Amino acid sequence: MSPKIIFSGDTSINVVFENVLSEEINNQVLAIANLVKNQHIVGLLDIVPAYREVTFVFDPLIIDIVAFKSFLQEELTKPTISLTTGSGKIYEIPVLYNETVGLDLLEVTNYHGLSMEEVIRLHVDRAYRIYMLGFLPGFAYLGGLDKKLHTPRKNTPRLQIPAGSIGIGGEQTGYYPVESPGGWQIIGKTPIVMFDSNHPEIKLHAGDKMKFYAIDEPEYKTMKGTHFNDFFAEEIMS
Template sequence: MVLSGFRKEIPMKPIISPVGDCAISIDFGQVIDPKINRHIRQTIERIQELNLEGIIELVPTYCALLLQYDAMLYSYEELCNIIEPTLEQTITDNANELVTVVEIPTVYGGEFGPDLGFVASHNNLTEDEVVAIHSGTDYLVYMLGFIPGFTYLGGMDPCIATPRLSSPRTLIPAGSVGIAGEQTGTYPSDSPGGWQIIGRTPVTMYDMSKKQAALLSAGDYVRYVPIDEAEYNRINALGADYAPSMYEVEVGELRGY
């Protein structure tokens, strides 16, 4: 899923519509934008504060929120009446808000990033410049999807944007860091894929043995940290026992924002 150039006006009020007979879609606009993401996350928090019985799952996407519910407890109209007030509340926009940053150590180029050279030449840059640009931004996790634990990130500098591969690879190793259009992300497990691979992390991004299987959650920020092959091997040897650096910063202190 790549939404490069996907730009429309943000609606004044989110639009609610049914999805089958037991889910609701709340559409916040048709643009990848931190303000929309903030609105989605705050709406989730406000719905959770209602402590409603029968709310099965709240699934955020780039521009919408899917609410799955027990149709034996609510009709579509009843649930709409309950949640509509949460959509009318003011969205807070505070540069002092604390957010979670997760550092993802990454080896760039070589066998770990076979497409780094192409990304550089496509954008008339050196490989070192691509690495500096890519690792110099803190990326907002908008949503997870495609495969369990795969993160769709926002905020990548368009000067390193690169089209997908013309022919997808049948196997991309777990931990591979890629670029597709104006997006970047990390493959949490071995998978086919068509993204341009510029590096790889030894961090375990998805572990089904843990209560929270995915390392990252929507609303977190990812900070890619360049490392060399020796450090990659050291972390890789630790496997799931390695805990990446994770800390809180104020929104105003994020890089690239």
């Protein structure tokens, strides 16, 4: 299916790809987003990539939207649009998995008929792709969860989930960067501060990857309160 170019108002235009969740489609989204970004087009205000589409926000009094649409149509026909634009970085996040911080860890083990050790092993056993950022500041939509851990969201969402909580929602996994209501099944918690409003710059990018690894309580206490940007300072600067 060829991508479609659709106006979503008088100040934005979307490039929409096939309605499937795949790295190939997401690579195309990131490629066209990055290509347009590098053009430094006057009047283009924001670029918002998602799973299978990218939104370009523009000032209609400045940008020549007809010319911009033609530019998009031409670029989308080129084979290089399928190239990935991720940095290739893999951020390894420490997680304490236990019943105290993993509020639903037992529920997840019982749902799948697995032991706690098996759930943890399956969760840390792969690197997850960041498909997009959104929902909450610093929240990454991660793809690639093992099918053995796919778990329905809670019927009644919690009003408060602590910042740093690691959860499973359907076929996705991820973390709550700030305290928030939510319906994901919480299986652990990271000591790393994933978002701080006093230092709001987010270093994660769509196309990067994230991997979790298990730590014990003494390690959790030692790392507690460390900001993401400080914890990964060398990787971010490289």
